[in-house]
Amino acid sequence: MAGRAAAVLSRRLGRGGGTVIAGHLVPRIAPWALRDVTRSLPNGSIVVSGTNGKTTTTRLLSHILNAAGMRPLHNRAGANMLSGLFTAVAQGTDWQARPRGDVGLFEVDEATVPRALQHIEPRMLLLHNIFRDQLDRYGEVHFVANLWRDTVRRLSSRSMVLVNADDPLVAGILAPGGDAAAASARHSSYGIDDPAVGTPTLPHAADARLCPICGAPLRYELVYYGHLGHYVCSRCDFTRPTPTVSATTVELLGDAGSNLTIATPEGVIRARLQLPGLYNVYNALAAVAVSSELGIRRDVIARGLETFTAAFGRLERIQVEDRTLFLALVKNPVGFTEVLRTVLAPPGRRTLLIAINDLFADGTDVSWLWDVEFERLQDRVNVVVCTGLRAEDMAVRLKYAGVEPDRIRVESHPRRSIEMALAAAEPAETVYVLPTYTAMLALRDILRQTGYVRGFWEE
Amino acid sequence: MSSLALRLVHLYPDLMSVYGDRGNVLALVRRAQWRGIDATVSEVSVGDRFEPRDADLIFFGGGQDREQEAVSPDFLQGKGEAVREAVEEGTALLSVCGGYQLLGQSYTTVDGQQLPGAGLFDVRSVPGPKRHIGNVLIETMLDGQQRTLVGFENHSGRTYLGPDLQPLGRTVVGAGNNGQDGTEGAVYKGAIGCYLHGSLLPKNPWLADYLLSIALRHLTDEPVVLAPLDDRFENEAHQAVATRIRGLGGRVKSGAW
Numbered sequence: 001m002a003g004r005a006a007a008v009l010s011r012r013l014g015r016g017g018g019t020v021i022a023g024h025l026v027p028r029i030a031p032w033a034l035r036d037v038t039r040s041l042p043n044g045s046i047v048v049s050g051t052n053g054k055t056t057t058t059r060l061l062s063h064i065l066n067a068a069g070m071r072p073l074h075n076r077a078g079a080n081m082l083s084g085l086f087t088a089v090a091q092g093t094d095w096q097a098r099p100r101g102d103v104g105l106f107e108v109d110e111a112t113v114p115r116a117l118q119h120i121e122p123r124m125l126l127l128h129n130i131f132r133d134q135l136d137r138y139g140e141v142h143f144v145a146n147l148w149r150d151t152v153r154r155l156s157s158r159s160m161v162l163v164n165a166d167d168p169l170v171a172g173i174l175a176p177g178g179d180a181a182a183a184s185a186r187h188s189s190y191g192i193d194d195p196a197v198g199t200p201t202l203p204h205a206a207d208a209r210l211c212p213i214c215g216a217p218l219r220y221e222l223v224y225y226g227h228l229g230h231y232v233c234s235r236c237d238f239t240r241p242t243p244t245v246s247a248t249t250v251e252l253l254g255d256a257g258s259n260l261t262i263a264t265p266e267g268v269i270r271a272r273l274q275l276p277g278l279y280n281v282y283n284a285l286a287a288v289a290v291s292s293e294l295g296i297r298r299d300v301i302a303r304g305l306e307t308f309t310a311a312f313g314r315l316e317r318i319q320v321e322d323r324t325l326f327l328a329l330v331k332n333p334v335g336f337t338e339v340l341r342t343v344l345a346p347p348g349r350r351t352l353l354i355a356i357n358d359l360f361a362d363g364t365d366v367s368w369l370w371d372v373e374f375e376r377l378q379d380r381v382n383v384v385v386c387t388g389l390r391a392e393d394m395a396v397r398l399k400y401a402g403v404e405p406d407r408i409r410v411e412s413h414p415r416r417s418i419e420m421a422l423a424a425a426e427p428a429e430t431v432y433v434l435p436t437y438t439a440m441l442a443l444r445d446i447l448r449q450t451g452y453v454r455g456f457w458e459e
Numbered sequence: 460m461s462s463l464a465l466r467l468v469h470l471y472p473d474l475m476s477v478y479g480d481r482g483n484v485l486a487l488v489r490r491a492q493w494r495g496i497d498a499t500v501s502e503v504s505v506g507d508r509f510e511p512r513d514a515d516l517i518f519f520g521g522g523q524d525r526e527q528e529a530v531s532p533d534f535l536q537g538k539g540e541a542v543r544e545a546v547e548e549g550t551a552l553l554s555v556c557g558g559y560q561l562l563g564q565s566y567t568t569v570d571g572q573q574l575p576g577a578g579l580f581d582v583r584s585v586p587g588p589k590r591h592i593g594n595v596l597i598e599t600m601l602d603g604q605q606r607t608l609v610g611f612e613n614h615s616g617r618t619y620l621g622p623d624l625q626p627l628g629r630t631v632v633g634a635g636n637n638g639q640d641g642t643e644g645a646v647y648k649g650a651i652g653c654y655l656h657g658s659l660l661p662k663n664p665w666l667a668d669y670l671l672s673i674a675l676r677h678l679t680d681e682p683v684v685l686a687p688l689d690d691r692f693e694n695e696a697h698q699a700v701a702t703r704i705r706g707l708g709g710r711v712k713s714g715a716w
Binding site for chain 1: 473474477478479480481482485486489505523524525526528529592593594611613656657658661662689692693695696698699700703713714715716
């Protein structure tokens with residue numbers, strides 16, 4: 001009955017790009033819909049949370065699950081607050097409230113995890129990473145870690161918790177001796193074990209330098225990016241757990257992706273991942289950890305990794321006449337720095353369009369731009385066009401990073417900013433477009449109107 | 460001027476530098492360099508020594524609660540006193556949020572523990588019921604002229620000024636020190652405390668130069684006239700924010716976006 005109300009609502013309301021609209025109504029009319037529908041899924045539900053990589057990880061997982069013959073019920077448009085989960089369930093059920101799928105796959109906003117798990121008892125809860133993101137929303141990284149700790153403590157032995165071993169904030173949730181570790185849920189972890197892609201020191205923008213257990217400084221033997229790496233507490237016995245699923249060799253291939261060797265309990269997986277950057281290696285590891293735990297065959301997982309292309313707006317190439325736009329979402333210091341590292345991998349100067357908005361979904365505080373390593377752009381810029389509601393802030397940041405002022409342009413109008421960046425590039429050159437979330441939506445909308453990209457709900 | 464080397468000290472850069480506060484140090488260094496003045500930055504953290512005469516300019520940023528509590532014992536064991544002495548001797552100082560609170564008479568943690576501060580500013584900080592988060596615009600006469608500053612505040616602490624302490628300015632948009640008396644920040648000699656992240660100095664270049672002038676005077680013992688710079692980008696950024704938030708109570712419009 002509940003599901004039927006939900007399904008009717010979904011048909012009336014859940015059309016087009018307004019993916020959250022139905023979800024605002026369904027919790028009131030059918031508050032039990034999310035619980036009932038996810039309970040009836042024969043393969044249970046997988047819940048994925050973390051600051052960076054939620055959408056890419058769940059989309060990659062969905063791709064692998066499909067390849068394995070499963071039918072995921074997935075909030076794939078990335079609406080990851082409670083209303084978005086209700087929408088996904090409303091749209092994923094038939095008129096008799098039967099789910100059109102056999103496994104739930106939900107990306108969930110970090111702070112929404114406790115409320116989501118009041119409705120969904122997960123077969124697996126994947127906690128991916130915690131970075132400073134929209135501090136104006138959540139205050140501090142420890143706030144999210146504490147929320148998750150309380151949530152994990154309440155899980156039963158029917159659930160499994162998968163954590164990123166390389167993030168001390170996340171791994172600390174399951175540290176031996178902690179009350180969350182004593183909870184009944186089973187746990188497992190994933191991480192990178194290839195010193196060749198690490199560095200010995202933490203960057204300026206690292207978000208965690210102190211032990212989550214005792215507060216003493218952490219010592220790093222190896223840093224992959226941000227505060228992710230191999231760490232040990234200088235005082236207590238907190239240390240990085242040995243990952244169950246581990247990338248033993250990572251060969252980065254610039255913006256073309258990476259070659260991976262991944263050790264799992266069932267054996268080794270080798271794959272060429274088309275997504276660039278170390279951050280996507282973590283997304284792949286998370287997807288492999290879940291798939292492997294679900295018992296999916298290694299060759300199916302490998303094929304899934306090899307054939308996957310990026311999630312909407314996160315990363316894509318768009319052909320505009322004789323030039324290519326390379327679009328990558330940026331949303332926090334660590335993520336932006338990793339995107340720059342990837343964009344700058346091959347030598348030479350780049351033409352860029354950086355679009356910074358400060359609306360709620362972007363984070364209303366733009367001070368995070370000062371923690372991005374724009375210094376990497378010194379002597380590497382052909383032209384950089386700054387646009388968005390905070391175009392001027394971006395221009396100032398680049399000037400102080402040491403980018404030559406005569407290569408910096410400010411054009412606050414969205415359409416004109418694209419035209420300016422395209423005009424500054426040579427024929428056949430790639431223009432790197434790096435927008436925050438709402439700026440990405442606006443730029444994509446312009447490109448869609450001009451016929452270069454489809455609406456994301458059509459994908 | 461090239462034989463001069465301005466000595467900047469960045470206090471606890473590893474632990475007290477959220478919300479892009481390190482952009483302030485970058486702004487000071489660049490604006491010195493663009494004028495042909497060398498500048499060195501010493502990073503001073505837990506366990507390091509700090510002598511009052513080592514610094515022409517001190518920067519002390521904000522941290523998360525956990526980091527601020529980790530820093531507090533180290534700061535009060537000698538460093539706080541040294542910072543006070545330096546300011547008395549003419550060193551310039553900028554402190555933001557947590558750094559500002561630690562330089563006051565006292566601050567109370569979220570769990571109700573009252574900790575002493577260094578006592579440079581006659582202010583007391585206590586936790587408030589809600590976090591003040593948003594764009595800030597203040598008016599100030601700090602350098603004798605009618606000026607504005609733009610920044611971004613994000614604090615649950617409420618800071619109250621003693622009777623004789625001069626605030627940095629009056630809020631036009633935002634909560635400022637405590638959301639009640641219309642003041643923001645504090646000024647004592649060449650030292651400034653405030654809640655303005657953003658980063659503050661790159662978008663308010665006149666304040667960066669004000670601090671640099673005090674620092675150079677400390678270094679050379681002579682009056683300083685700084686050469687003007689091309690601040691087109693900086694002033695545009697300042698104007699864009701100020702115009703957008705004025706009259707909107709700190710909220711922002713999306714316009715063409």
